[in-house]
Amino acid sequence: MKIYWFEAQAPRRVVALAKHLGITAEFVQLDLMAGDLKTATYAGLNPNMKAPTLVDGELVLWESSAIMAYLCTQAGSDMWPAHAPAEQVEVLRWLSWNDSHWQDAVGPFYFEHIIKPKFGFGAPDRAALAEKVEGVVRLARVLDEHLQGRDFVACGRLTIADFQLASMATDWRETEMPLASFANVVRWLDGLNRVPAWAEPWPTAQTTRFAA
Template identity: 65%
Template sequence: MQIYWIKAQAPRRVLALAKYLGTETEFVEINLKKGELKSPGYAALNPNLKAPTLVDGEFVLWESSAIMAYLCIKAESDMWPANNPVEQVEVLKWLSWSDCHWSAAVSPFYFEHIVKATFGLGPPDRTSLKENVRDFMRFAKVLDSRLAGRSHVACGRLTIADFQLASMATHWQEAEMPMETFPNIIRWIAELNRIPAWADPWPAKALPSASAASA
């Protein structure tokens, strides 16, 4: 099994999960500078030209939440409750909410402060972020209320919904997200950061980038 990745938030949650579950995987870093993400070989795996992508024999899967569910099913982990329909839809609800609402609320902050710094795209535009504060507050309130008196978002234990929701929010301080009035989110993120695989999800040794180009 291979996971194609770049140093960004969607691959991050998949890599963290693979590490957490101890999944035997080849981690193939896509070389952005060499244009591997846009190469015909990679496009054949993932027509979105995005990362991550999982390849398991003939089976190819993109979308980080689907990949996380697949890794859990293979590992028989209840972080994706494949055998419990009620729990499964509870996790699915938060995955959907993340993709539809939370992600859009946090990503402008993450982009301006983290993505730009990671890929050398210039300084953050703090002025433009002012118009994103309202949406951030709106959806952070929903998540903070959910986490009041709870250790995790769904099922009373760690699930892939936590990794999905936390991948950008984990960087709230560096990304200057206005999180100060959401103590339950801050506590939840601090607890997640105590998980070694979450705190440091990046593969120790990246394979030579030629692997991605020839995919």
């Protein structure tokens, strides 16, 4: 199994999950600035020319939620409830909410404060972010109310929905997301940072494989 990645929010979900589950794989780091995503070879695997991508024998998967579900199935983990339809629907609801709403709201903060400095795209444009605050606040209120009395987003335990929603919001303090007044969201995000694989997800130059 190979997992192609670089340091960004979608690959983080996958490599953190692989580490958490003890998945054995070869982790292939892509160099965004060198154009690795746009090579003919990589585009043949992932026509979107994004990451992550998983290759396992003849199977090629892209989109982080699909890859995470596959990894859980391979590991027999209920972080994706493959044998519990009602729980599947619950996880899918929050994966969809992330992709349709939450990601679009918090993504600009992540881009301006994490991606731009990391890849030399310039300084954060705080003026452009000012108009995005209202959208984050509106959705954070939904998530905060849902997390009242809950430690996890779905199924009463850690699932791939937590990794999906948290990926761009984990660094909310550094990215100046307006989340400080949402105590349940902050509690949830801080709690995930106590999961070792989530707190330190990246493969290192010395360690390109995670083994169980």
